[in-house]
Amino acid sequence: MFSLIDKNFESRLLLGTSGYPSPQILVDCIKKSKAQIVTLSLRRESPEQRGGLKFWELLRPLKLTVLPNTAGCRTVKEAVTTAHMAREIFSTNWIKLEVIGDDYTLQPDTAQLVEAAKILNGEGFQVFPFTTEDLIVAEKLFQAGCRVLMPWGAPIGSGQGLNNLWALKTLRKRFPEAILILDAGVGKPSHATQIMEMGFDAVLLNTAVAKSHRPPEMAEAFALAVESGRKAFEAGVMVEREFAEPSSPVIGTPFWR
Numbered sequence: 001m002f003s004l005i006d007k008n009f010e011s012r013l014l015l016g017t018s019g020y021p022s023p024q025i026l027v028d029c030i031k032k033s034k035a036q037i038v039t040l041s042l043r044r045e046s047p048e049q050r051g052g053l054k055f056w057e058l059l060r061p062l063k064l065t066v067l068p069n070t071a072g073c074r075t076v077k078e079a080v081t082t083a084h085m086a087r088e089i090f091s092t093n094w095i096k097l098e099v100i101g102d103d104y105t106l107q108p109d110t111a112q113l114v115e116a117a118k119i120l121n122g123e124g125f126q127v128f129p130f131t132t133e134d135l136i137v138a139e140k141l142f143q144a145g146c147r148v149l150m151p152w153g154a155p156i157g158s159g160q161g162l163n164n165l166w167a168l169k170t171l172r173k174r175f176p177e178a179i180l181i182l183d184a185g186v187g188k189p190s191h192a193t194q195i196m197e198m199g200f201d202a203v204l205l206n207t208a209v210a211k212s213h214r215p216p217e218m219a220e221a222f223a224l225a226v227e228s229g230r231k232a233f234e235a236g237v238m239v240e241r242e243f244a245e246p247s248s249p250v251i252g253t254p255f256w257r
Helices: 023-033 053-062 076-090 110-122 135-143 165-174 189-197 215-235
Strands: 002-004 007-009 013-015 037-041 065-069 094-097 126-131 148-151 179-183 202-205
Touching: 013 023, 013 215, 023 053, 023 215, 065 076, 076 094, 076 110, 094 110, 110 126, 110 135, 126 135, 135 148, 135 165, 148 165, 165 179, 189 202, 189 215, 202 215
Parallel strands: 013 037, 013 202, 037 065, 065 094, 094 126, 126 148, 148 179, 179 202
Antiparallel strands: 002 007
């Protein structure tokens, strides 16, 4: 059971909803992934058309929990305004907060991210900030009231995996009470397994499934990978050793001369 804020879920895989070949393939992917939480951008349509509402109607029969995001926002004002729209449209105080600072890497503008997080937390939102693996930024977000942190493994859509293992492990150790969800950079199911083995709580991905040759099959592969990684973490992953150690006991073993 995965407890997230005030809800419980069976799946620890969150799925993005953009870039799929067709709406039906998206629905098939959600079913195959067993994801119960999906992210949705309000910038998919114009605000005058109540952006994202039509798209959400397509997914509503699946009885999903929607996590609206502020994708495409580049300022505090934009992000806060979009969050308010999301709360009105989807009747939720959950918001995945994104404030992008660089066009090439899509790296978050962490200064504006922290400022927006403070405002939204103060207004009763449950803020899920998309951030880097930077320890100091994570500390500031935590102090701002965020109990969920969403560090990237690598730039959005890059598929590079976990570029800074040391920093990600440090985040897990330094914030044992925070919910850590890896967001962005995942390219292969093995990346998802690896981060879950490290004790992260969940994985959010989009491009690795949406842009694969057979998206539903890839969605299922990621579901298995996340589940496998979590089971390994709970069972206790073997600690790496510097030297070999025999799996069979040496005592009582005959030695021949």
